[in-house]
Amino acid sequence: MVRPLHGMVVAMLWGVEAFPADDQSMIERNKPDSLSDLDDRLRRLREQEEGNRPAAKWDDNTRGALGMAMRIGVELVAAIGVGAGIGFLLDRWLDTTPWLLVVFFLLGSAAGMMNVYRTMLGMSQAVGYSAERKLTENEAKEQKGSADNTSGGDVDDDNDGDAPRKT
Amino acid sequence: MSEKHSPLAQFEIKTLLPIEIGDADISFTNSSLFMVIALVGVSLFLIMGMRKHALVPGRWQSMAELCYEFVAGVIRDTVGNEGRRYFPFVFTLFMFVLFGNMLGMVPYSFTFTSHIAVTFAMAMAVFVGVTVLGFVKHGVRFFTIFAPPGVPVAMWPLLIPIEIISYLSRPISLSVRLFANMLAGHTLLKVFAGFVPALGAIGVLPLAFVAALSGLEMVIAFLQAYVFTILTCLYINDALHLH
Numbered sequence: 430m431v432r433p434l435h436g437m438v439v440a441m442l443w444g445v446e447a448f449p450a451d452d453q454s455m456i457e458r459n460k461p462d463s464l465s466d467l468d469d470r471l472r473r474l475r476e477q478e479e480g481n482r483p484a485a486k487w488d489d490n491t492r493g494a495l496g497m498a499m500r501i502g503v504e505l506v507a508a509i510g511v512g513a514g515i516g517f518l519l520d521r522w523l524d525t526t527p528w529l530l531v532v533f534f535l536l537g538s539a540a541g542m543m544n545v546y547r548t549m550l551g552m553s554q555a556v557g558y559s560a561e562r563k564l565t566e567n568e569a570k571e572q573k574g575s576a577d578n579t580s581g582g583d584v585d586d587d588n589d590g591d592a593p594r595k596t
Numbered sequence: 597m598s599e600k601h602s603p604l605a606q607f608e609i610k611t612l613l614p615i616e617i618g619d620a621d622i623s624f625t626n627s628s629l630f631m632v633i634a635l636v637g638v639s640l641f642l643i644m645g646m647r648k649h650a651l652v653p654g655r656w657q658s659m660a661e662l663c664y665e666f667v668a669g670v671i672r673d674t675v676g677n678e679g680r681r682y683f684p685f686v687f688t689l690f691m692f693v694l695f696g697n698m699l700g701m702v703p704y705s706f707t708f709t710s711h712i713a714v715t716f717a718m719a720m721a722v723f724v725g726v727t728v729l730g731f732v733k734h735g736v737r738f739f740t741i742f743a744p745p746g747v748p749v750a751m752w753p754l755l756i757p758i759e760i761i762s763y764l765s766r767p768i769s770l771s772v773r774l775f776a777n778m779l780a781g782h783t784l785l786k787v788f789a790g791f792v793p794a795l796g797a798i799g800v801l802p803l804a805f806v807a808a809l810s811g812l813e814m815v816i817a818f819l820q821a822y823v824f825t826i827l828t829c830l831y832i833n834d835a836l837h838l839h
Contacts, residue, residue, distance in 0.1 A: 477628065500823075507769035511760045533761075540761040545767070 527561015552563040603786035607710055607779065624688035625713065630706045630793070634695040641710060642691075663691065666824065674829040675836065682737035682832055687758070689718065690825040697817035700778065701810070709820075722828050732833035741838050770827055777820050781813045 516533025520526050613624035645660030653661055667687045671679040693709060698705025706716050730738040732781075742759040743752060788809060791802040 494702075503769045503773045503776065504765075507772060508761055508765040510767040513769060515761065515764075536757050537761050537765075539756045540765065543758060544762055544765065588692065 500548060501545050505541040507540035508544050509534065509537045512540060512577055603790065606706070606782060606786060607677050609711075626706045627708045627711060630696070630708050632698055633712075634692060634699055634708070637699070638691045638695050642836055661711055663687075669707075670822075670826055671829055674826060675744060675833045678836055679829065679832060682829075686825060686828055689828060690821055693718070693824050694818065694821035697778065697821055698814075699780065700837070701814060701817060707782055708783060712775045715771040715775040716767065718824075719767040722770065722831060723767040726828075726831045726835045728791045729832065730838075734838055738835075739839065762825075766831065770824065774820050777816055781816055783788070783814060785809055 493581045512535075513530065515537075516530035518531070519529045524531065610626045611623040612626060612629060615624060631726065642660050642663075645656040647811070648654070648657065650657060664687070667690050668683065671683055672687055673783045675682070696709040696714075699705050700710065705772050730741070742756050743756060745760065747755055786807060788802050792799040792806065795802065
């Protein structure tokens with residue numbers, strides 16, 4: 430809440446010195462005012478941008494198909510490898526030789542599929558099915574954001590970038 | 597073909613300064629040398645670039661600012677405002693990986709990011725750091741990250757192991773992606789370069805291909821640094837905002 434306070438201070442200074450002594454002082458006062466005005470506008474724009482940002486989105490358009498293929502392969506293999514590894518170690522520890530390896534290999538494959546699915550959605554690697562939820566939330570927010578811009582109101586439900594645009 | 601021309605010879609670790617403490621071999625190798633070069637390079641690039649702090653930046657300063665703004669933008673887009681405090685870590689990681697990859701494109705140099713030992717160490721640092729961050733922020737509630745919301749309790753015995761495996765596979769996929777890209781790219785370059793003298797006059801064709809491939813490798817070098825950074829940011833985001 431620095432900005433509105435700052436604006437108030439500037440306004441108070443203006444109120445106190447309502448009668449400029451000469452042109453020079455007028456220019457002197459005008460300069461910081463226009464600078465702070467620019468600052469103000471920049472900050473407001475930035476906050477607006479902040480409110481409209483698509484959260485936690487992986488932009489796949491910037492990368493080629495090769496990178497995508499590589500990523501998919503690695504995701505799948507890594508999860509299967511981790512699953513098989515856990516199964517193998519548990520088997521050695523508990524002396525249940527093939528069974529846990531089989532079970533964890535299958536679980537690892539499932540995890541790998543899920544990783545690939547999440548990657549293909551282009552969403553964050555958020556564990557859980559939050560990918561779809563986040564997507565719809567973002568879309569709703571984006572739509573709301575664009576509606577905001579046309580109506581000029583500020584109904585941002587985001588907990589952080591809540592910019593009161595009073596001025 | 598002699599051993600010297602093997603496409604994999606470039607990844608050989610050579611001990612430059614043997615150091616041994618007890619049984620641990622912590623010799624200063626060519627890999628360590630290039631890590632030090634990357635570190636010094638990044639420091640010089642940023643410190644010397646920003647030395648003048650000009651309001652209107654020169655070329656060098658603008659490159660330094662570009663790096664800063666790029667990483668800041670990635671963090672803002674993925675984590676949001678709360679991500680700011682992790683900027684130093686993410687920026688360091690990005691610059692180190694980027695310089696490592698780019699140094700690898702210099703002929704006769706060594707690419708330390710083509711070794712799984714290096715990338716896995718970095719991935720583990722990210723993984724452990726993010727897990728600790730999640731516990732610090734949410735305490736025991738961090739475990740709810742393994743139980744997807746809206747799933748019936750009857751499915752938990754099946755889903756929670758899957759989620760845990762998926763979570764544990766993060767450092768593996770993070771490190772393998774970087775190391776495999778670097779290893780494959782550099783090996784491919786060397787293999788095609790080997791065709792140039794072997795084919796004589798027709799060697800112009802593989803030469804042209806190597807030239808094109810070098811450009812592609814430059815792109816991949818940057819892209820992999822970017823991917824490493826953005827995934828780190830996504831993991832931080834997941835740890836900060838559970839579901």
